[in-house]
Each structure stands twice: as C-alpha cells, then as structure tokens.
Amino acid sequence: MKPIHAGLVGLALLAGCNNDNVMAATERAYNQIQRLGNPLVSEVFLAKRSHPVHGATGPAQDVALISAELKAFVANVAGRNATVQNTLAAVLLPDELIIQTDKDAASAGWLSWALANGWGGRKLTDGVVDAGLSAIFGSLLDPSNTSPGLTTDNVAANDVAFDGTFPYLAAPHLP
Numbered sequence: 001m002k003p004i005h006a007g008l009v010g011l012a013l014l015a016g017c018n019n020d021n022v023m024a025a026t027e028r029a030y031n032q033i034q035r036l037g038n039p040l041v042s043e044v045f046l047a048k049r050s051h052p053v054h055g056a057t058g059p060a061q062d063v064a065l066i067s068a069e070l071k072a073f074v075a076n077v078a079g080r081n082a083t084v085q086n087t088l089a090a091v092l093l094p095d096e097l098i099i100q101t102d103k104d105a106a107s108a109g110w111l112s113w114a115l116a117n118g119w120g121g122r123k124l125t126d127g128v129v130d131a132g133l134s135a136i137f138g139s140l141l142d143p144s145n146t147s148p149g150l151t152t153d154n155v156a157a158n159d160v161a162f163d164g165t166f167p168y169l170a171a172p173h174l175p
Contacts, residue, residue, distance in 0.1 A: 017075045035059075040132035045070040059094030067093055074136060078150075083140045092125040122163055124169070 010089065034055040036042060046069055052065050054066055071085040077085075130152045134140055137150040160170035 035095070037094075037096040037134075039091060040128070041066075041070070041092050044090075044132060044136070045073045054095070059096040062094040063089075066095075073097070078136050078147065079145055080144060081145070082138070084136075085114075087141050088135065127155075129155070 034051075035058075037059070046054055048070060050066065057065060065108055067089050070089050074080045074083060074085040074088055075082075133153065134151045137147040139146050140168075158170070162168045162170060
C-alpha cells in the first residue's frame with residue numbers, strides 16, 4: 001500500500017507542476033541614459049542637440065531618426081559625394097556593436113570589424129577616432145575630394161603601458 005500511496009503523492013505533485021504555478025517574472029523599467037555603440041556616430045556626425053534623441057532611442061530607430069543628419073554632415077562638412085554618404089550611413093547605422101563569433105579571426109571587415117582582429121569591438125590601443133576620420137575625410141571610400149589633414153586627431157600613443165590584467169588601464173595621472 002505504501003508504494004501506491006507514494007506513487008499517488010508523486011502523481012499529484014507532477015500534476016501540480018504546470019505553467020499556472022510558475023511565478024510571474026517581475027517587469028523592470030530601465031532608464032536608458034546614453035548609448036555609444038560607435039562613439040563616432042554621436043560624437044562626430046550628430047549635432048549636440050541630437051544627442052538626447054540618439055541616446056534615448058534604440059538602434060531600431062537610427063535609420064529613420066539620424067540617417068539624414070549623418071549624411072548631411074558627410075555632404076556639408078566633409079564635402080563628400082552621395083556614394084560616401086550612403087556607404088557611411090549603411091555601415092554605421094544602426095549604431096550598435098555586433099560580435100560575429102563565426103567570423104574568421106584573420107579576416108577584417110570595415111570600421112567596426114576592422115578593429116580587434118575582425119571580431120568587432122576594439123582594443124585599448126586602437127585609434128578609433130583616426131579610423132573614423134580616415135573613413136570620412138580620407139581616400140578609403142573615394143579618392144576624390146579628400147581632406148588628408150583631417151584624417152587624424154594627432155593623439156600619440158599612451159605614455160604609460162597598459163597592464164596585462166583586468167582592468168588593463170594604468171593608474172591615472174594625478175595633479
């Protein structure tokens with residue numbers, strides 16, 4: 001009789017395990033303050049007045065909300081043609097970081113992928129501002145109407161080596 005009793009209790013327990021008894025997940029509200037997938041998008045291409053909109057929306061809205069401003073910068077400030085404008089907009093929008101773990105580490109794409117050995121993101125030693133300025137003002141996308149003097153921020157390498165362990169950054173210089 002005991003095995004039948006234990007079996008009935010077990011059956012009752014199994015019957016009680018259904019989705020109705022799962023605790024509801026607590027919904028959380030997040031307050032997005034800023035996003036900088038590729039800092040060049042907001043810091044170079046967008047006017048300061050556009051930063052709050054860019055920082056408060058998600059990447060899904062980037063093409064609709066900031067593509068025209070990005071292309072206008074490339075046209076009006078850099079003096080570049082529609083091909084360069086459209087290429088930069090297509091590569092930089094949506095403004096998000098994507099890691100392609102299936103990508104050959106020896107390969108490199110353009111901008112986002114060219115850094116960090118083709119895996120997206122960047123290394124601390126990467127000159128990301130120079131890479132972006134070169135794409136905007138240099139001959140990478142179109143050899144005509146370039147501004148070579150604007151392809152670098154002229155910032156030299158670090159004066160203190162990075163540490164070999166996390167957090168990798170050297171101690172700050174204090175006054």
